[in-house]
Amino acid sequence: MSNDTTTPDQVAPAASRGIVNRLGFDRFSALYVLALFFVFFGITEDNFLRWNGSIEFVLTEKVIVTMLAFAFLVPLTTQTFDLSIGANMALSLVIVTKLGLETDLPNGVGALIGMAACMVIGLLNGLVVVKFGVNSFIATLGMSQVIAALSRLIHDGGQIAGALSDTYVNFGKKDVFSFSWPGTGSEISLPYYFFYGLIVVVILWYVLEHTPLGRRMFATGGNREAARLSGVAVDRLTWGSLVASSALAGFAGIIYSWKFNAYTSSVGPPLLFPAVAAVFFGASQLRGRPNVWGTVIAVYTLAFGIKGIGLRYPREIDWMQPLFEGLTLIIAVGIASRQAIIKVRKRKGNTVTDVSPPEVNAPAATET
Amino acid sequence: MDTLIRIDHLTKAFPGQVALDDVNLTIWAGSTHALVGQNGSGKSTLIKVLCGYHQPTGESSATFFADPAHPEGRPLVLGDAATADAAGIRFVHQDLGLVEMLSAAENIALGVGYVMRGRRIDWRKNSDRAREGLAGLGFTDINVDMPVAMLAPSQRTAVAIARALVGWEDGAHLLVLDEPTASLPGDDVQRLFAAVRRLKERGVSILYVSHHLDEVFEIADEVTILRDGVRVTTTSIGDLDHERLIELMIGHRLERVVQSTRERTGATGGLTVTGLYGGTVAGVDLHVEPGEIVGVAGIMGSGREMLVPLITGQIPSDDGSVVVGNTAIDNYAPDHALASGMAFLAADRKTLGVIATDSVRHNLTLADLRRHWRRWRLRHDLEVVETHEWVDRLSIKTAGTEIPIGALSGGNQQKVLFGRSLRLMPSVLVLDEPTSGIDVGAKEEIHQLIDEAARNGAAVLVASTDTDEIVRVAHRVVVMRGGQMVDELTGADMDVGNIERAQLRNDSKAGTK
Secondary structure (H helix, E strand, C coil): CCCCCCCHHHHCCCHHHHHHHHHCCCCCHHHHHHHHHHHHHHHHCCCCCCHHHHHHHHHHHHHHHHHHHHHHHHHHCCCCCCCCHHHHHHHHHHHHHHHHHHCCCCHHHHHHHHHHHHHHHHHHHHHHHHHCCCCHHHHHHHHHHHHHHHHHHHCCCCCEECCCCHHHHHHHHCEEEEEECCCCCCEEEEEHHHHHHHHHHHHHHHHHHHCHHHHHHHHHHHCHHHHHHCCCCHHHHHHHHHHHHHHHHHHHHHHHHHHHCEECCCCCHHHHHHHHHHHHHHHCCCCCCCCHHHHHHHHHHHHHHHHHHHHHCCCCHHHHHHHHHHHHHHHHHHHHHHHHHHHHHHHHHCCCCCCCCCCCCCCHHHCC | CCEEEEEEEEEEEECCEEEEEEEEEEEECCCEEEEECCCCCCHHHHHHHHHCCCCCECCCEEEECCCCCCCCCEEECCCCHHHHHHCCEEEECCCCCCCCCCEHHHHHHHHHCCCEECCEECHHHHHHHHHHHHHCCCCCCCCCCCEHHHCCHHHHHHHHHHHHHCCCCCCCCEEEEECCCCCCCHHHHHHHHHHHHHHHHCCCEEEEECCCHHHHHHHCCEEEEEECCEEEEEEEHHHCCHHHHHHHHHCCCCCCCCCCCCCCCCCCCCEEEEEEEECCEEEEEEEECCCCEEEEECCCCCCHHHHHHHHHCCCCCCEEEEEECCEECCCCCHHHHHHCCEEEECCCHHHHHCCCCCEHHHHHHCCCCHHHEECCEECHHHHHHHHHHHHHHCCCCCCCCCCEHHHCCHHHHHHHHHHHHHCCCCCEEEEECCCCCCCHHHHHHHHHHHHHHHHCCCEEEEECCCHHHHHHHCCEEEEEECCEEEEEEEHHHCCHHHHHHHHHCCCCCCCCC
């Protein structure tokens, strides 16, 4: 419960709340949880703090989910859901892989074709949502099955591995730097695609938080008709955000192709949940609305948590992972909504100044 | 007359603020008691204590006299929903609280429970009960099996009242109506009043909360005025006139401002509307010259309610042209209208104006962000500076530029939206119900902003159901009937009586609805 209206000094009497405010437990809860993981698993698991033990694995592996989470985040700013992102990721992956397997096209061109195909899907999503007025949740859920059909037409089940050239794979997978950590002999390195992902993070943060475009997208999500009457081109923004979403999902597929050089039909859609969860978990962080850095923090908090659990309970991780992801999402968003409810009650009691909620326990139903 | 409820020394303090300070209130059986005051005067807190949402502080007490077992009165616990319910105090809150997708019969059943036959719901009896309850209020034209979303605003209000009363035929003693006309078009208010009078005849007392002082004079027997949490006075409505009531509410005399007359200069430019058709509007021609304020009056259905939406591109028009200066505005394109120098406020602040969860700053600057776009960055610091300037200039009461606009009072929200428009330096300003749901003090401030915009050379069009408002701000008023502008009043002819007569005049043209 942040105090928008008073400085921290003024709330000094309410000591406990003051501390919560100052340390930012509310806005940075995920970072505290992440720190907790590092302390706990760092002590109990030898491999957790080793670069090759878990850190490198988590940092690089989760670039893909991060991109997919962004694919969900961008249209969400305009209050539009894109549930076709997982299928879209698979589409770009199957296109680049299949073209690599059966044609002489350079793989880079294949990747561009894959991205282009995804963006065509984004255009179609926009057409259905904006022009035909179909609810985005329904439209993109349906579209995800259409894309799945398309992927199966391109490649009928089974696995493709090693179809892509070394030149292509190295474009993403080659290490930017690599050195030995003095003393331990640990090999520290990070691949190019990690930095490509970082560039996307920075660009997206800049666009959403520091440009009129981002402001207009959030305004569209906040009150579509009010935004339109303020001159915001809400339809174009919605449409554009769906195309951007598909492009990001396609890029996630390309990163997958660099990292694994393989395709199976089970890649893509299963990543929808972690991506969506990260966005909503991330929305409870920092700004209290979907945001870029909150999403990144959420992805990596969940990932390090799962890695730690995996090290500690290697045999149970199979069922513990979805349990952990699901519960974290519910708890994080639950805490955030509870704070939002308290804030609202405070404001209803008194519209101007900071007021502690004297009747938090009063039934809300009598209010309206 | 008998006393129904007496409340003594009602006090409610929030940390740092006393919302109600030692308020005494006596409500007579079978009377209509109006509760008036500006926003923040304590009206809503008083209602919330009555309905049990807030607990009173200190010595507050209440006595209830309608219990036959206690003719001398028995104590009534304040701040407890169940006690209020048992004493027959019923509430209709401002937003009505209806479930849109359920029928009137079902909404009513949410209050008292369904009529059952064994374990099954007896749908026919439920519908009968709803029809009876509504007929008791004088509403016999409601299809009680249709989702309430499809009902007219006055019918919805009736359903909410019926829900409060059905099943309480003998036990209902006091009905609290909180701003019941807030979302009602003018003619529907009369239907509501008829229902209120019927209840009164049945011996039910009414506590009536409203911003509309005309309504208070029409419906109330007695009025209690609150100001800053203190009861100023309770008096019979006959002892007050309009001016005196406002004076008591705001604590000083409100200078009655009347718009000065202004001759048309014949200047071109400004706003030109030609042959406009769409919805209830059937052929409007209009020219507002720079510096002129034109008021548009008309009852619901006259076309007045759709004129501004059509001009500003909120809804698409069927035919006609809208020209700002020399630029013809594309149909259904608010962005084009804004880019051409037209700024506007839509009638419904909540759904068409504010982005409630977003900050005051974001709401203010939304329509033009380019001026803070420097060196590839949206300069938040410059925005904050500009927002502070507007907060000062428009006397917006807010705890800061970064708090959600939804936390502000209606009048202050409206001022932020005025800021959103005025900072565009519009050559044409089009306003729809600019002060609906706003208290008296803030109203005059907004009227002064309108004056100022015109003095600075804007052509201003104001559509309003509030005839006083039109007389106050407009240089000339056009009256709509049957989708067309049929009368024009200027100078001394432009008074409330003439405008209202012109609105209701029956002629052959007014028959398209």
